[in-house]
Amino acid sequence: MANLSQPEATNNTAGSATQNPPPPQQQLNDHSDDHHAFSFSPITLQKLPHLKEYLQDLQYACPNPLDRNPFFHPSDGFYITSSDIVLRHIVSCLSPSGTLHSPHHLAYIRAGPRKNIFFDPTTTKAAIVTCGGLCPGMNTVLRELVVGLWDLYGVRQIYGIKAGYRGFYSSLPVELSPKMVHNWHRKGGTVLGTSRGGFDLTKIVDAIQNHGFDQVYIIGGDGTMRGAVKIFEEIRRRNLRVGVTGIPKTVDNDVGIIDRSFGFQTAVEMAQQAIHAAHVEAESAVNGIGLVKLMGRSTGHITLHATLSSRDVDCCLIPETGFYLEGKGGLFEFLEQRLKDRGHAVVVVAEGAGQDLIPRTKAQEEERDESGNRDFLDVGAWLKSELKKWWDRDHPHELFTVKYIDPTYMIRAVPANATDNLYCTLVAHSAIHGVMAGYTGFVTGPINGNHAYIPLIDVAQAKNEVNIKDHKWEWVRSVTNQPDFLKS
Numbered sequence: 001m002a003n004l005s006q007p008e009a010t011n012n013t014a015g016s017a018t019q020n021p022p023p024p025q026q027q028l029n030d031h032s033d034d035h036h037a038f039s040f041s042p043i044t045l046q047k048l049p050h051l052k053e054y055l056q057d058l059q060y061a062c063p064n065p066l067d068r069n070p071f072f073h074p075s076d077g078f079y080i081t082s083s084d085i086v087l088r089h090i091v092s093c094l095s096p097s098g099t100l101h102s103p104h105h106l107a108y109i110r111a112g113p114r115k116n117i118f119f120d121p122t123t124t125k126a127a128i129v130t131c132g133g134l135c136p137g138m139n140t141v142l143r144e145l146v147v148g149l150w151d152l153y154g155v156r157q158i159y160g161i162k163a164g165y166r167g168f169y170s171s172l173p174v175e176l177s178p179k180m181v182h183n184w185h186r187k188g189g190t191v192l193g194t195s196r197g198g199f200d201l202t203k204i205v206d207a208i209q210n211h212g213f214d215q216v217y218i219i220g221g222d223g224t225m226r227g228a229v230k231i232f233e234e235i236r237r238r239n240l241r242v243g244v245t246g247i248p249k250t251v252d253n254d255v256g257i258i259d260r261s262f263g264f265q266t267a268v269e270m271a272q273q274a275i276h277a278a279h280v281e282a283e284s285a286v287n288g289i290g291l292v293k294l295m296g297r298s299t300g301h302i303t304l305h306a307t308l309s310s311r312d313v314d315c316c317l318i319p320e321t322g323f324y325l326e327g328k329g330g331l332f333e334f335l336e337q338r339l340k341d342r343g344h345a346v347v348v349v350a351e352g353a354g355q356d357l358i359p360r361t362k363a364q365e366e367e368r369d370e371s372g373n374r375d376f377l378d379v380g381a382w383l384k385s386e387l388k389k390w391w392d393r394d395h396p397h398e399l400f401t402v403k404y405i406d407p408t409y410m411i412r413a414v415p416a417n418a419t420d421n422l423y424c425t426l427v428a429h430s431a432i433h434g435v436m437a438g439y440t441g442f443v444t445g446p447i448n449g450n451h452a453y454i455p456l457i458d459v460a461q462a463k464n465e466v467n468i469k470d471h472k473w474e475w476v477r478s479v480t481n482q483p484d485f486l487k488s
């Protein structure tokens with residue numbers, strides 16, 4: 001349990017040393033309930049929405065059923081209280097006098113079971129939906145939500161919404177039980193189905209109301225989280241007794257605040273196979289280049305992590321840094337030297353990198369997927385063709401080979417590895433505990449290794465890009481010795 005200093009009568013609204021929006025200012029004086037946000041100097045606890053905020057007569061439904069669960073023996077400290085927090089940043093800086101440079105710290109409410117719950121499990125009706133692209137572990141989260149609701153809390157009405165947000169209003173919910181989901185964690189993809197687009201707020205909330213759902217679990221990426229905020233706000237506007245929670249899923253790892261999303265590590269692991277094959281092909285050719293394109297719509301996390309863990313990569317290209325082909329400090333000059341020194345080279349490029357270099361028509365510029373995400377041109381195919389043109393122009397009589405590998409969906413259409421599966425279980429159970437405790441409009445995810453509850457709106461607004469100023473990007477540069485592509 002966190003050891004905090006005395007609570008102050010008024011909220012400490014000091015900002016944190018983060019890139020995220022400052023926490024909402026608030027005047028709070030009731031610290032008795034778990035759902036109230038308050039701040040302790042020098043820590044500001046991030047406020048979390050709670051059903052009690054707009055349903056004033058809402059009372060605790062009952063003590064947590066885990067009290068009576070034969071497999072749990074709740075002891076002191078088992079239940080999470082309002083004093084349990086997770087600090088946003090654990091790396092700080094001491095001044096010469098030994099005090100912290102940044103006097104204010106942002107904290108989030110720690111995830112986990114609460115002593116009292118606001119839902120009666122015998123009448124609770126939960127809905128679960130998966131949206132956006134696939135990610136390893138989606139089925140594990142589905143399974144653990146069903147099993148957790150059923151076994152931990154005794155909920156018997158659990159429904160799956162088919163094929164993403166549109167499924168709320170375009171098809172009938174599917175009844176789920178532990179028996180039905182028992183082996184789902186072994187399957188890639190999502191048994192419920194998923195889709196992009198189809199977000200119709202009124203129809204979705206009408207469906208939630210008409211079906212009588214009072215808990216909604218939304219699994220998806222950054223787009224899904226933005227939709228979930230709107231659903232939560234509309235539910236609050238209609239004064240519905242419905243808890244809404246988001247569970248971030250993204251192989252791109254582009255969802256902010258949390259350490260990482262489930263499935264990311266599995267995707268990085270799968271990417272190794274493509275890099276390894278590219279390396280073998282390149283090494284076996286004369287002047288061979290192995291080129292691998294990896295997913296990452298607008299962030300290069302998969303490419304960066306796959307590069308760092310592979311060590312066979314000569315050049316890593318991500319959307320967060322520009323690159324250029326010709327001239328001093330360019331890609332061609334670098335590869336020419338590598339081929340001279342080693343006879344082969346491996347280039348790994350994120351799908352969102354170099355998009356501004358690829359010529360495109362006006363129509364191509366406008367192309368969007370059903371969710372409104374920009375459609376990318378194939379940077380790998382373009383790079384392969386540019387490399388060939390360059391070599392034919394500058395070395396017309398020398399052998400040269402580019403072997404282009406695009407594993408695309410292979411890195412995400414697989415079951416989660418052990419680490420991601422563990423994550424999926426924790427995140428699903430934490431989400432259930434939070435909703436049962438009356439929290440709503442929140443996301444569960446690990447912050448510095450500990451699961452916390454974070455306001456949905458903060459997560460929907462925060463983007464997790466590769467910070468090219470931090471050490472991780474420097475490691476890439478030192479592993480590959482690639483140019484910085486900063487034109488002098």
Ligand SMILES: Nc1ncnc2c1ncn2[C@@H]1O[C@H](COP(=O)(O)OP(=O)(O)O)[C@@H](O)[C@H]1O
Nearest residue numbers: 132133196197199220221222223224226227371
């Ligand atoms: N700004 C938004 N407001 C409401 N719904 C959105 C928004 N952005 C995306 N969505 C919806 O969220 C779902 C998934 O979004 P998408 O961007 O395809 O995937 P992901 O959630 O994995 O990023 C889609 O049904 C899409 O219509």
Ligand SMILES: O=P(O)(O)OC[C@H]1O[C@](O)(COP(=O)(O)O)[C@@H](O)[C@@H]1O
Nearest residue numbers: 132133134221250251252295296297
């Ligand atoms: O072809 P699809 O299904 O639209 O998916 C492609 C996109 O999905 C991703 O894997 C993940 O995207 P989301 O997290 O937005 O679903 C991206 O890397 C990629 O651009």
Ligand SMILES: [Mg+2]
Nearest residue numbers: 132221222223
């Ligand atoms: Mg997305």
